[in-house]
Amino acid sequence: MSVQLGVQGVTLISQGTGYGMLIGLGVGFCGVILAAVKIQKAYLSEDSGTSEMFMVANRSVGRGLTASAVFSSWMWINETVFSAAFCYKFGLAVPFWWSTGLCFQIALMAALGVLAKIRVPFAHTSLEIIRMRYGWIGHVVFIILNITNNVFGCASMILTGSQLIYGISGMHFVAATILIPLGVVLYTAVGGLKATFLTDYLHTLVALILIIYFTLSTLTHEAVGGLGGLYDKIIATASENQISGNYNGSLLTMKSRDAIIWGLILKFGNLALVVMDTAFWQKSFATEVKATVPGYNLAAAAIFGIPWGLGTVIGLTARALHNTPIWPAYPEEFTMDKVNAGLVMPYVIQALIGERGIDAFLVLLFMALTSTVSSSMIAVSSILSFDVYKTYINPKASDKKLVHVSHLTVVFHAIFITAVSIGLNYGGADMTWIGYFRPILSCPGIIPLALTLCWSRQTRLAAILAPVLGFFTGLAIWLATAKTLYGAITMKTTEQSLPALFGAIGSFFSPAIYSVVISLYKPYSFDWRIFLVAETAEQARLKRADEKEARIAVNDSSSTDAQNADGVLESSPKRENTDPTSKEATSSKVQNITSDSSSTTSEKVNLDDVTHPFDDDTLRELRRWYRIAWWIFVGIVLVTFVLWPMPLYRDYIFTKTFFQSWTVVAIIWQFFAFFAVVVYPLYDGRHEISRGTRGVYHAGKRLLSRKS
Numbered sequence: 001m002s003v004q005l006g007v008q009g010v011t012l013i014s015q016g017t018g019y020g021m022l023i024g025l026g027v028g029f030c031g032v033i034l035a036a037v038k039i040q041k042a043y044l045s046e047d048s049g050t051s052e053m054f055m056v057a058n059r060s061v062g063r064g065l066t067a068s069a070v071f072s073s074w075m076w077i078n079e080t081v082f083s084a085a086f087c088y089k090f091g092l093a094v095p096f097w098w099s100t101g102l103c104f105q106i107a108l109m110a111a112l113g114v115l116a117k118i119r120v121p122f123a124h125t126s127l128e129i130i131r132m133r134y135g136w137i138g139h140v141v142f143i144i145l146n147i148t149n150n151v152f153g154c155a156s157m158i159l160t161g162s163q164l165i166y167g168i169s170g171m172h173f174v175a176a177t178i179l180i181p182l183g184v185v186l187y188t189a190v191g192g193l194k195a196t197f198l199t200d201y202l203h204t205l206v207a208l209i210l211i212i213y214f215t216l217s218t219l220t221h222e223a224v225g226g227l228g229g230l231y232d233k234i235i236a237t238a239s240e241n242q243i244s245g246n247y248n249g250s251l252l253t254m255k256s257r258d259a260i261i262w263g264l265i266l267k268f269g270n271l272a273l274v275v276m277d278t279a280f281w282q283k284s285f286a287t288e289v290k291a292t293v294p295g296y297n298l299a300a301a302a303i304f305g306i307p308w309g310l311g312t313v314i315g316l317t318a319r320a321l322h323n324t325p326i327w328p329a330y331p332e333e334f335t336m337d338k339v340n341a342g343l344v345m346p347y348v349i350q351a352l353i354g355e356r357g358i359d360a361f362l363v364l365l366f367m368a369l370t371s372t373v374s375s376s377m378i379a380v381s382s383i384l385s386f387d388v389y390k391t392y393i394n395p396k397a398s399d400k401k402l403v404h405v406s407h408l409t410v411v412f413h414a415i416f417i418t419a420v421s422i423g424l425n426y427g428g429a430d431m432t433w434i435g436y437f438r439p440i441l442s443c444p445g446i447i448p449l450a451l452t453l454c455w456s457r458q459t460r461l462a463a464i465l466a467p468v469l470g471f472f473t474g475l476a477i478w479l480a481t482a483k484t485l486y487g488a489i490t491m492k493t494t495e496q497s498l499p500a501l502f503g504a505i506g507s508f509f510s511p512a513i514y515s516v517v518i519s520l521y522k523p524y525s526f527d528w529r530i531f532l533v534a535e536t537a538e539q540a541r542l543k544r545a546d547e548k549e550a551r552i553a554v555n556d557s558s559s560t561d562a563q564n565a566d567g568v569l570e571s572s573p574k575r576e577n578t579d580p581t582s583k584e585a586t587s588s589k590v591q592n593i594t595s596d597s598s599s600t601t602s603e604k605v606n607l608d609d610v611t612h613p614f615d616d617d618t619l620r621e622l623r624r625w626y627r628i629a630w631w632i633f634v635g636i637v638l639v640t641f642v643l644w645p646m647p648l649y650r651d652y653i654f655t656k657t658f659f660q661s662w663t664v665v666a667i668i669w670q671f672f673a674f675f676a677v678v679v680y681p682l683y684d685g686r687h688e689i690s691r692g693t694r695g696v697y698h699a700g701k702r703l704l705s706r707k708s
């Protein structure tokens with residue numbers, strides 16, 4: 001997604017309010033999360049002081065929390081602010097295509113996540129899987145693809161947020177860019193992945209309430225007059241709101257050339273943002289066995305409702321009102337620069353709800369931004385600590401050391417991403433261009449990565465070369481299309497949508513061909529049990545390193561050094577927790593792992609002696625979920641790409657009744673999302689919530705009785 005930088009509209013809130021809210025929300029969130037981490041540690045035996053907890057939340061997260069966390073990390077500002085802005089530009093087809101461009105990737109991740117659980121049950125990052133199968137060259141190639149994807153994605157989101165805050169308050173861009181990640185660093189560094197699951201829940205709760213609030217209060221405002229009123233106004237102002245490329249120039253048609261092209265670009269770009277972001281893999285590693293598929297698919301269904309309802313209502317309302325006195329800065333023209341800077345939604349809110357609404361809008365921005373930034377931080381920190389530090393710098397690192405490095409890398413990444421965002425802004429980056437380049441760079445890794453888990457015959461050479469060749473293929477198609485269609489290769493021609501779309505398609509699909517052809521050159525077949533051997537050896541090594549460190553610590557600490565001794569004692573039982581096979585929460589009964597803990601390489605172990613850490617029932621259940629995940633994925637693609645939109649792609653302008661029904665369904669979907677990712681997680685986590693509450697209650701009582 002791209003944003004036009006440096007565009008300031010009318011000032012909708014004071015800078016002081018902007019600063020107050022960013023700092024206040026940051027501090028408030030940190031406080032809540034630090035308290036939650038303490039409660040979890042004290043009463044739920046969950047301690048983010050182990051790498052297993054820090055990175056994959058002990059693989060014990062349930063369905064509800066998984067759904068809300070995936071939803072929250074995936075709900076960017078784009079789904080609200082830019083869906084509305086692009087609906088303003090191209091009409092009501094955009095919000096629908098936007099929704100369809102968000103959910104199938106999450107459904108795909110559900111299938112890949114379950115397969116990873118079956119084949120690589122102890123994985124921490126997707127890159128680790130690549131390394132185990134293809135060695136360090138493949139590992140490095142995918143580290144680069146993942147990190148660039150993550151950095152471009154995250155930085156462009158921070159830029160978008162800072163631009164919006166600058167656009168409505170005039171707050172200095174750099175201040176906004178620094179303040180957004182600041183609070184996130186603290187709670188992410190301390191709490192790890194489980195903390196982001198919890199903040200994600202809070203973000204989801206607040207964001208969904210605000211999204212529903214904005215949608216309904218816009219529609220019910222007397223200047224809009226409900227769905228019927230909105231429809232009448234759009235019809236009445238049709239001549240001043242002509243959209244070239246749409247059937248009859250109407251905002252109310254699905255036959256919109258630009259909308260469908262935009263929808264397709266979004267699909268490829270978003271696919272890379274999910275599959276090539278190890279955060280979405282980690283979240284699936286963090287789930288308990290039964291939770292991955294329901295959790296991810298609930299999130300996929302819920303997110304469908306966000307851009308659709310809100311984008312349609314806000315985008316069309318802006319079209320209906322932008323030439324009326326109620327519009328901010330009327331009669332000044334509402335230029336395309338302002339639309340591209342994302343000011344459609346804040347202007348509608350200012351016009352209809354006023355300052356209170358703008359404050360709420362800032363809260364929504366904060367929620368959408370920080371939840372994604374925190375998951376990006378965990379992802380990059382895991383890559384740096386696990387895939388880089390532990391693999392290449394200090395292979396003998398103990399678990400404690402790894403957690404320490406993870407904390408540092410969270411801070412490092414926060415500083416880095418802030419610097420990149422500021423640099424892009426001052427360097428005059430063209431965000432549209434970057435937004436189109438990122439999919440071409442990141443898409444080539446998707447199929448080879450998926451094949452690493454799905455296809456035993458993909459060779460090392462294929463996995464390494466296919467993404468590289470795919471990138472150059474996409475690049476060549478991008479540039480050649482720009483030259484063919486527009487006569488030259490310039491910034492201007494390469495940021496047109498068709499070259500970008502064709503480039504992304506080439507980048508995404510061509511690695512499939514390269515992978516198969518190169519794999520056929522020297523066929524081999526990978527034995528999936530090698531993953532189990534490599535992982536088990538690593539688990540055993542970590543355990544030994546930790547025990548050794550604990551012994552040294554015990555020897556070093558004198559008996560009077562109570563604090564240090566405490567730390568050691570505390571960490572010993574935790575080590576047990578880091579073995580995912582011992583989790584009662586995963587409900588997976590465990591068989592003995594037959595790996596020889598002294599072995600470090602698969603060659604030393606007879607593969608026939610290797611047994612899976614999960615018992616047969618658990619494996620059967622996982623395989624069932626795997627099949628279900630593919631069925632859901634195929635169903636979602638079929639319905640959202642073909643069966644639903646295609647019959648509407650014809651010479652048809654929505655009638656009043658059809659428009660009303662369409663939008664009512666979109667709004668009902670928002671409520672469904674609320675139940676799926678806000679209410680259901682409370683029900684699903686009722687036992688933990690009650691245990692935690694009882695613990696805090698008794699602790700409070702003890703404290704009071706001691707004082708009295």
Ligand SMILES: NC(N)=O
Pocket residue numbers: 001074075076078079102270273
């Ligand atoms: N969720 C995104 N990438 O808009």
